[in-house]
Amino acid sequence: MxxxxxxxxxxxxxxxxxxxxxxxxxxxxxxxxxxxxxxxxxxxxxxxxxxxxxxxxxxxxxxxxxxxxxxxxxxxxxxxxxxxxxxxxxxxSHNLYEARELGRFVIVLNEGKISTFLPISELRTSDYEIGIRASEDISGIVDCTKRGDYFVIKLKDPEEVNPIIQKIMNKNIKIYEIKEMSNPLEDLLR
CATH class of the missing domain: 3.40.50.300 (P-loop containing nucleotide triphosphate hydrolases)
Structure with a gap:
């Protein structure tokens, strides 16, 4: 079809x-x-x-x-x-960046039961890392380390992602992929 x-x-x-x-x-x-x-x-x-x-x-x-x-x-x-x-x-979503961008509330299910229900603005995590696969080395633009194919950036908050992406794109560097290297939502299940 x-x-x-x-x-x-x-x-x-x-x-x-x-x-x-x-x-x-x-x-x-x-x-x-x-x-x-x-x-x-x-x-x-x-x-x-x-x-x-x-x-x-x-x-x-x-x-x-x-x-x-x-x-x-x-x-x-x-x-x-x-x-x-x-x-x-x-x-x-397992993507905290996306959840913060789109959501107003977060509901976490753990073993089929609601373990967390709160406004997403109150969501705090201990660690947030993203990996960026780009057409060029971005280490001169942002503070990052290289891990495999990814430039890894440690952030305090997912809201820091958009300005970083804009900074890279303003240098005419193509971004092929952005992904979370760790899942801070797991903190909610601990």
Whole structure:
């Protein structure tokens, strides 16, 4: 099945605005590709499109930016922020940077029970490290160490990530990947 056929199938099954999700998630270049030929990130975008076809009041999203390239992930986060103005979005993530950017509350489930429920602004962690894979050495721009393919930066708070990314991009260096090198959300389970 092609992406176009899959979205048409879902439109027939559940209804909704197929053209809007194609535009919102920039799926035009993928429409004639078979689902089996898509990358994991492209499959994720098609899956998200399916869930956004109807105008639900509550939307559940399970790590929607996983496997997406940074530019597509950024656009999706912007779309989620827009949607959250009128809707309730329950968003699972292991990415504290993303959780802080998108969320107002954090709910932590531990062994099937809520162990933490608090405003995300009150979330404190002891350590936060990100790894950046870039087209050039960024050690002259930011304080970092090299670990494998990644330039690793230790931060006090995830809110420090955006200014660092802007600083790197202002030097015309391409960023291929940003990932957490440790998971500070694990602190909540201790």
């Amino acid at each position: 092609t992406v176009r056929e899959a979205l048409s199938f879902f439109k027939e099954m559940i209804g909704g605005d197929q053209d809007k999700v194609i535009q919102d998630l920039e799926l035009q270049p993928l429409l004639d590709k078979k689902i089996s030929q898509l990358s994991q990130g492209q499959k994720k975008r098609v899956s998200i499109a399916k869930s956004m076809m109807l105008d639900y009041n509550v939307i559940l999203m399970d790590e929607p930016t996983e496997n997406l390239d940074p530019e597509v992930a950024s656009k999706l986060r912007q779309r989620i922020t827009q949607l959250s103005k009128d809707k309730v979005i329950l968003y699972t």
